[in-house]
Amino acid sequence: MTEIEKLEAGLEYCYDDPEVEKRKEEAIVQCKEYNAIDDTDYDAQYAKLKEMLGSVGASLSEEEPARWDREHRELLDRIAPEQFEVSHYAALTVLKKR
Numbered sequence: 001m002t003e004i005e006k007l008e009a010g011l012e013y014c015y016d017d018p019e020v021e022k023r024k025e026e027a028i029v030q031c032k033e034y035n036a037i038d039d040t041d042y043d044a045q046y047a048k049l050k051e052m053l054g055s056v057g058a059s060l061s062e063e064e065p066a067r068w069d070r071e072h073r074e075l076l077d078r079i080a081p082e083q084f085e086v087s088h089y090a091a092l093t094v095l096k097k098r
Helices: 003-008 018-035 042-053 063-079
Strands: none
Touching (some): 018 042
């Protein structure tokens, strides 16, 4: 079983395998492309997410976001500086009782 096959099966795999490295590099490029999309261009954001993930919405299994989170944290542990800034956007809605 290749390391990519292990990764896709949710098994432990060698993180510095050349094919896994290539997949991580491709993911970094895709994330940069997504982040370059105008914050108000929701159609372009949706299209890019669909291109990156294959599908968008509630069809994801519970394991898929958890696996993505694990892989993302491992990547950050490996390549991110000790301290860095992350821009976050939030929306606020005020609900009033009628």
